[in-house]
Amino acid sequence: MTETLTINIHRSPVSRLGELDPANIEFGKLFSDHMFAVDFVNGEWQEPQIVPYGDMAVSPANSALHYGQAIFEGMKAYRTAQGGVALFRPLDNLLRLNASAERMCMPALPEELFMQGLTQLVRLDAAWVPEAADTALYIRPFMFATDGLLGVRPSDTYRFMIITCPVGAFYNKPLRVRFEEKYVRSAEGGAGYAKNAGNYGAAMYPTKLAQQQGYNQLIWTDASEHRYVEESGTMNAIFVINNRIITPALSSSILDGITRRSVLQLARDWGMPVEERKVSTHEIIEALQTGTLQEAFGVGTAATIAPITAIGYEGHDYELAAVDNSAFSRRAAAALQAIRTGEAEDSHRWMVEV
Numbered sequence: 001m002t003e004t005l006t007i008n009i010h011r012s013p014v015s016r017l018g019e020l021d022p023a024n025i026e027f028g029k030l031f032s033d034h035m036f037a038v039d040f041v042n043g044e045w046q047e048p049q050i051v052p053y054g055d056m057a058v059s060p061a062n063s064a065l066h067y068g069q070a071i072f073e074g075m076k077a078y079r080t081a082q083g084g085v086a087l088f089r090p091l092d093n094l095l096r097l098n099a100s101a102e103r104m105c106m107p108a109l110p111e112e113l114f115m116q117g118l119t120q121l122v123r124l125d126a127a128w129v130p131e132a133a134d135t136a137l138y139i140r141p142f143m144f145a146t147d148g149l150l151g152v153r154p155s156d157t158y159r160f161m162i163i164t165c166p167v168g169a170f171y172n173k174p175l176r177v178r179f180e181e182k183y184v185r186s187a188e189g190g191a192g193y194a195k196n197a198g199n200y201g202a203a204m205y206p207t208k209l210a211q212q213q214g215y216n217q218l219i220w221t222d223a224s225e226h227r228y229v230e231e232s233g234t235m236n237a238i239f240v241i242n243n244r245i246i247t248p249a250l251s252s253s254i255l256d257g258i259t260r261r262s263v264l265q266l267a268r269d270w271g272m273p274v275e276e277r278k279v280s281t282h283e284i285i286e287a288l289q290t291g292t293l294q295e296a297f298g299v300g301t302a303a304t305i306a307p308i309t310a311i312g313y314e315g316h317d318y319e320l321a322a323v324d325n326s327a328f329s330r331r332a333a334a335a336l337q338a339i340r341t342g343e344a345e346d347s348h349r350w351m352v353e354v
């Protein structure tokens with residue numbers, strides 16, 4: 001990518017990379033040396049900056065803090081077998097960021113600003129992209145209101161930022177989940193399809209209750225009837241029943257995950273039937289009882305694929321059979337990893353070198 005956009009870079013005089021223990025990386029704790037920031041003032045994006053990572057001053061009256069005018073993205077950069085660094089489907093993240101921005105009355109970010117900020121930041125902190133298998137640099141773009149004004153209305157000013165942190169290879173411990181039939185993450189017509197901060201804050205309490213009951217996560221059901229599967233925690237949910245890939249169709253209450261999209265594409269590439277439709281809790285329980293539910297898993301950037309080993313419903317825990325490396329979820333995870341590291345052909349042109 002050519003550098004057509006000038007970004008002011010204030011380099012950090014010292015690197016904190018020495019503080020990183022590559023064998024024990026705790027997610028989201030130690031951030032790379034630099035961060036990207038650009039302000040939106042007077043209806044325009046101002047001069048973008050890359051500065052040393054650190055605390056910053058904001059008005060205590062900003063409406064991100066009071067009214068939740070804040071959105072984010074989650075994506076990763078991978079070290080390739082050829083020694084480079086590549087991003088996975090970054091333009092998909094930009095499109096979703098701008099869809100979230102529209103829903104929250106925030107300004108759209110131009111493609112060049114996003115892509116240049118991203119690539120120049122990741123290039124500058126390339127030493128922070130870990131090398132070991134299944135590791136990556138997690139990238140967190142986000143935007144928030146900055147007006148110092150308590151009136152309930154969209155802010156006139158905003159800041160868009162990108163921070164990054166290395167993530168280790170984590171073992172995806174199979175999850176025990178249960179269908180949630182009281183609380184909701186998101187309702188039709190709400191903002192659940194947007195990656196806005198408030199969706200996460202409101203999901204913490206029901207998740208905590210499920211964890212107190214011994215589950216790792218819950219499977220959200222629809223807000224009006226609690227009959228249909230929505231998502232699994234902060235991931236999209238996919239099931240394999242009778243060798244068919246089945247997942248809830250997108251709606252205004254379901255977030256359009258890029259991992260979901262990629263996994264469904266792989267299934268189609270492999271000639272497997274893919275059904276995006278309503279999936280009822282009864283269908284899943286019946287498939288568990290008759291033994292036709294082969295796999296259930298969550299998909300998202302953080303874990304890629306998180307297998308589900310048990311589903312709780314009306315006080316009973318239904319166990320899933322263990323899967324081996326021939327399972328669809330295992331093959332899809334391996335195929336995605338091979339594309340990300342440049343070991344397999346990137347036939348859909350998902351990777352963007354920085």
Ligand SMILES: *Cc1c(COP(=O)(O)O)cnc(C)c1O
Nearest residue numbers: 234235236255257258259300301
């Ligand atoms: C981010 C997110 C996902 C996963 O999206 P990816 O693009 O695959 O990371 C799924 N559900 C919710 C609610 C999310 O916020």
